[in-house]
Amino acid sequence: MSQATVVAEAPADELDLGPELADAVEGAWAEDTEKTYVIAPDRILDVLRHLRDVQGYDFLSNLTCVDYKGYGGKLRADVDARLEIVYNLYNTRRGGGSIGLHVRVPEDETVPSATSLYAGANLQEREVYDLFGVKFEGHPNLRRILLWDGFNGHPMRKDWQEAYFEEDVKPFRSRHPKGEYAFHEDKIPWAKNTTYPAGWDPDSWQEPVAYVPVSQAPHHENEPHLDTESIVVNLGPHHPSTHGVFRMLTRVEGETILALEPEMGYLHRNHEKIGERNTWLMNMPFTDRLDYLNSMSNNWSYALAVEKLAGIEVPERAEYLRVIMAEFTRIVNHTWSIGFILNDLGALQTPALYAIEEREMILDLFEAVSGARMMCNYMRFGGVVRDLPEGWHEQAAYLANERLPRALDELDTLLTENEILKARGRGVGYLPVEDLIALSVSGPMIRAGGLAYDIRKAEPYGIYDRFDFDVPTLPNSDIYDRYYIRLLEAMESVRILQQALRDIPEGETLGGRGGYTLRAPEGEVYSRIEAPKGELGFYLASDGKVAPWRYHVRSPSYINLNALGPMSIGYKVADAIVILGAIDIVLGEVDR
Amino acid sequence: MFGTGLLKGLGVTLKHALDTFDDDRESVPDRYRGSLDLGNNRRVIKQPIDQEGLLTIQYPEEKRLLPERFRYIPMLIWDSEKDEDRCTACGICAKVCPPQCIWIVRDSDEDGKPLTRASEFYIDAAVCMSCSFCVEFCPFDAIKMNHDYELAVYDRYPQLVYDMAELTVPLEYYAALWPTQFEEEETRRREEEEKKRRQEEEKAARLAAKQAEAAEKPADAPAAPKRSAAELQQLARERAAQRQAQAADGGSSEDDAAAAKKTRMEELKRKAQERARQRKLESGE
Numbered sequence: 023m024s025q026a027t028v029v030a031e032a033p034a035d036e037l038d039l040g041p042e043l044a045d046a047v048e049g050a051w052a053e054d055t056e057k058t059y060v061i062a063p064d065r066i067l068d069v070l071r072h073l074r075d076v077q078g079y080d081f082l083s084n085l086t087c088v089d090y091k092g093y094g095g096k097l098r099a100d101v102d103a104r105l106e107i108v109y110n111l112y113n114t115r116r117g118g119g120s121i122g123l124h125v126r127v128p129e130d131e132t133v134p135s136a137t138s139l140y141a142g143a144n145l146q147e148r149e150v151y152d153l154f155g156v157k158f159e160g161h162p163n164l165r166r167i168l169l170w171d172g173f174n175g176h177p178m179r180k181d182w183q184e185a186y187f188e189e190d191v192k193p194f195r196s197r198h199p200k201g202e203y204a205f206h207e208d209k210i211p212w213a214k215n216t217t218y219p220a221g222w223d224p225d226s227w228q229e230p231v232a233y234v235p236v237s238q239a240p241h242h243e244n245e246p247h248l249d250t251e252s253i254v255v256n257l258g259p260h261h262p263s264t265h266g267v268f269r270m271l272t273r274v275e276g277e278t279i280l281a282l283e284p285e286m287g288y289l290h291r292n293h294e295k296i297g298e299r300n301t302w303l304m305n306m307p308f309t310d311r312l313d314y315l316n317s318m319s320n321n322w323s324y325a326l327a328v329e330k331l332a333g334i335e336v337p338e339r340a341e342y343l344r345v346i347m348a349e350f351t352r353i354v355n356h357t358w359s360i361g362f363i364l365n366d367l368g369a370l371q372t373p374a375l376y377a378i379e380e381r382e383m384i385l386d387l388f389e390a391v392s393g394a395r396m397m398c399n400y401m402r403f404g405g406v407v408r409d410l411p412e413g414w415h416e417q418a419a420y421l422a423n424e425r426l427p428r429a430l431d432e433l434d435t436l437l438t439e440n441e442i443l444k445a446r447g448r449g450v451g452y453l454p455v456e457d458l459i460a461l462s463v464s465g466p467m468i469r470a471g472g473l474a475y476d477i478r479k480a481e482p483y484g485i486y487d488r489f490d491f492d493v494p495t496l497p498n499s500d501i502y503d504r505y506y507i508r509l510l511e512a513m514e515s516v517r518i519l520q521q522a523l524r525d526i527p528e529g530e531t532l533g534g535r536g537g538y539t540l541r542a543p544e545g546e547v548y549s550r551i552e553a554p555k556g557e558l559g560f561y562l563a564s565d566g567k568v569a570p571w572r573y574h575v576r577s578p579s580y581i582n583l584n585a586l587g588p589m590s591i592g593y594k595v596a597d598a599i600v601i602l603g604a605i606d607i608v609l610g611e612v613d614r
Numbered sequence: 615m616f617g618t619g620l621l622k623g624l625g626v627t628l629k630h631a632l633d634t635f636d637d638d639r640e641s642v643p644d645r646y647r648g649s650l651d652l653g654n655n656r657r658v659i660k661q662p663i664d665q666e667g668l669l670t671i672q673y674p675e676e677k678r679l680l681p682e683r684f685r686y687i688p689m690l691i692w693d694s695e696k697d698e699d700r701c702t703a704c705g706i707c708a709k710v711c712p713p714q715c716i717w718i719v720r721d722s723d724e725d726g727k728p729l730t731r732a733s734e735f736y737i738d739a740a741v742c743m744s745c746s747f748c749v750e751f752c753p754f755d756a757i758k759m760n761h762d763y764e765l766a767v768y769d770r771y772p773q774l775v776y777d778m779a780e781l782t783v784p785l786e787y788y789a790a791l792w793p794t795q796f797e798e799e800e801t802r803r804r805e806e807e808e809k810k811r812r813q814e815e816e817k818a819a820r821l822a823a824k825q826a827e828a829a830e831k832p833a834d835a836p837a838a839p840k841r842s843a844a845e846l847q848q849l850a851r852e853r854a855a856q857r858q859a860q861a862a863d864g865g866s867s868e869d870d871a872a873a874a875k876k877t878r879m880e881e882l883k884r885k886a887q888e889r890a891r892q893r894k895l896e897s898g899e
Contacts, residue, residue, distance in 0.1 A: 192712075192714055193709040193711070194714050196717070197711075197718065198705030198708040198709065199719065199720035201717040201718050201735075201736070203736065203738070305712075307743055307745035308712065372627060376626075376630065386661060386681075389680075389681050389684060393681075393684055393685035393746060394685060397744065407750065408683070411683065411794070417663045420663055420664065425663070435622050435623065435625075435626055438619070439622060440620055441617060441620055444619075538747070
């Protein structure tokens with residue numbers, strides 16, 4: 023199924039829910055906030071159902087929560103409810119902006135789970151439950167996800183303080199001029215900085231290995247004459263095929279997977295809590311560490327969100343530089359991911375090493391312009407931090423016009439027609455694109471299922487509307503297509519790079535007002551970009567102070583894992599490894 | 615036909631194999647193009663953008679030529695001409711530091727009045743995330759990024775907690791590491807000084823004209839010293855007192871400390887010369 027590229031159309035001005043649901047809307051979230059509405063908690067499912075079925079908002083992009091305890095801003099002066107659940111919905115057939123819904127929840131009350139309507143709410147609601155303690159009624163598997171079961175408290179709540187808590191917001195007053203600094207080593211943390219939830223005993227507790235979805239997986243009945251028994255197998259967490267510290271809990275019958283549940287959080291450092299302690303600018307180098315292969319696009323996404331919130335203009339040359347860096351990083355990511363899909367298939371190292379030769383050259387360019395190969399920290403609010411060094415443009419133009427097209431063609435010759443790759447990849451990991459959309463999957467995965475949805479076209483940001491490029495799609499939604507779509511996208515990136523490097527004007531690279539003293543005005547923003555792995559969004563809420571009130575990362579790697587279980591069922595264990603590889607996750611972004 | 619895709623792919627690997635084999639057999643492989651031979655198998659490799667053949671570098675014998683903007687751990691600039699640290703202990707670097715790994719003790723005189731210099735300055739290199747914000751926002755060009763990346767030690771504490779002596783480098787070292795940026799800064803500084811000097815001259819000329827008009831007697835232009843005479847005397851007294859106190863402690867004598875600093879600065883200047891030599895290679899001289 024191939025169709026026309028989704029482009030942005032003007033969405034309806036007002037949220038029109040019809041007469042039956044008119045009373046569900048309690049009002050706009052704020053007077054000057056566009057298309058964000060407060061919905062009564064008991065009517066949220068009706069509103070979501072209406073938006074999905076009647077108005078076509080089929081993609082639940084972002085679901086998160088904000089704790090407003092102690093909020094000092096004016097916007098919520100007369101609201102009592104402590105927590106707010108935030109939903110951001112998009113229409114994948116029409117493009118354009120989102121509809122935002124807020125549900126106000128007093129502490130200790132439950133919210134209906136959206137999983138029955140949007141299967142993609144699964145991981146996101148679990149994350150909200152884990153970090154905020156909001157219970158979702160009707161969620162099939164409401165357990166902690168990023169933290170362990172014996173963890174006491176819900177860390178994203180405003181009154182929760184980490185071990186060695188110093189102050190709510192940096193900069194810490196102790197550092198200057200008195201110069202005090204406490205080494206954690208001196209405090210001997212062992213056994214003294216851990217508290218457990220009430221009634222939880224570390225000695226008697228046992229990890230629930232066979233919990234509901236895996237233990238109740240359907241028995242395989244294709245071969246009735248064989249009396250087989252299904253067993254639970256852990257793939258990972260320490261295994262090269264899991265791309266980091268990540269565990270796939272599977273129930274297998276022979277080699278066939280009956281149920282699969284992703285287990286994560288081994289690299290969790292509560293990036294979002296750190297983000298609330300940081301000032302606005304301090305978060306920029308921290309975003310490098312999310313998807314550490316693509317720090318340039320992480321920087322851009324965060325900068326874009328803050329610029330939208332604070333109304334900061336970006337100079338023309340900086341816009342071009344951002345596009346150049348983002349497209350280079352897309353090629354870096356896709357060559358890396360192609361190499362490792364092949365690695366997972368058993369073509370050990372050769373395709374991977376060929377694929378990352380050009381990555382090496384691009385990283386050299388990143389290092390020359392930003393000072394670091396991977397942790398670039400290159401973008402700022404209102405532009406980029408430095409202009410190009412001498413000779414950079416010629417080198418980049420050589421890469422974009424000669425070396426990269428040649429290298430991608432070579433990869434194409436090496437792999438695309440390969441009969442083994444076809445035999446292993448065709449029809450494996452199939453899931454129809456409608457299911458992928460419902461599971462909130464984004465990026466190359468849905469384009470490999472035939473839906474030409476790319477945020478660069480569907481809701482253009484930066485200056486992407488000026489470039490001539492296509493959104494490639496493939497029809498089969500299997501791991502072979504997920505490999506090939508990345509190669510095609512890298513080729514389109516080369517086209518964008520050639521145009522951007524040709525057209526880039528001279529001029530300023532950094533507008534004013536974005537320095538370390540920035541205080542973003544009160545309000546909220548959800549902004550997203552087409553990152554190499556999918557839709558990377560930042561949800562920010564500000565109370566007008568030096569630090570974000572809420573800093574949430576909608577990371578594509580994490581939410582794309584929604585599809586891992588459904589995609590793997592019925593295939594072999596060896597296929598599950600490649601299915602995971604073809605989602606293309608980075609654990610820095612999954613666990614945050 | 616079944617198998618053609620495989621054969622085409624194998625053709626690519628064969629080409630790669632032959633290319634790298636051929637390249638490796640050359641007396642000067644492509645990766646050595648434009649590199650600097652330091653003798654004893656040690657090389658600084660430039661890695662041109664159109665390099666073919668074997669791309670791997672035999673670290674640690676072979677090392678890449680670092681670009682100027684490479685950033686690792688910050689360093690403090692000691693102005694060797696003026697014999698003073700550029701740092702004024704304003705604390706902006708400690709404020710903008712995302713992981714809060716900089717801490718500074720501001721110096722003060724006997725009365726507790728704060729002075730514009732640091733008595734202690736620490737960076738916890740194990741916590742530093744090399745973001746370079748301290749460099750970006752320092753108004754005095756007093757903190758810059760070092761290129762030295764081989765910092766492995768056996769213990770994090772105290773080896774990776776750098777104090778002022780370990781962080782301080784001479785200006786020449788910085789100029790060799792960051793030649794373009796250093797040149798830009800110096801040009802800017804010269805322009806500003808020139809502007810300031812001209813403004814002062816004009817002011818003085820106006821004042822002189824006024825005075826000449828009033829008393830028909832020319833007057834000298836008033837100089838604008840950076841620090842008052844009293845303040846300078848005060849600083850000198852403090853330094854002397856500190857040195858005396860150190861000597862009295864029985865620890866390192868004044869001569870020892872001075873000698874250690876001198877050795878370190880000489881060492882860094884040698885490093886700077888070496889880097890300047892490598893730079894020439896980059897510019898193709």
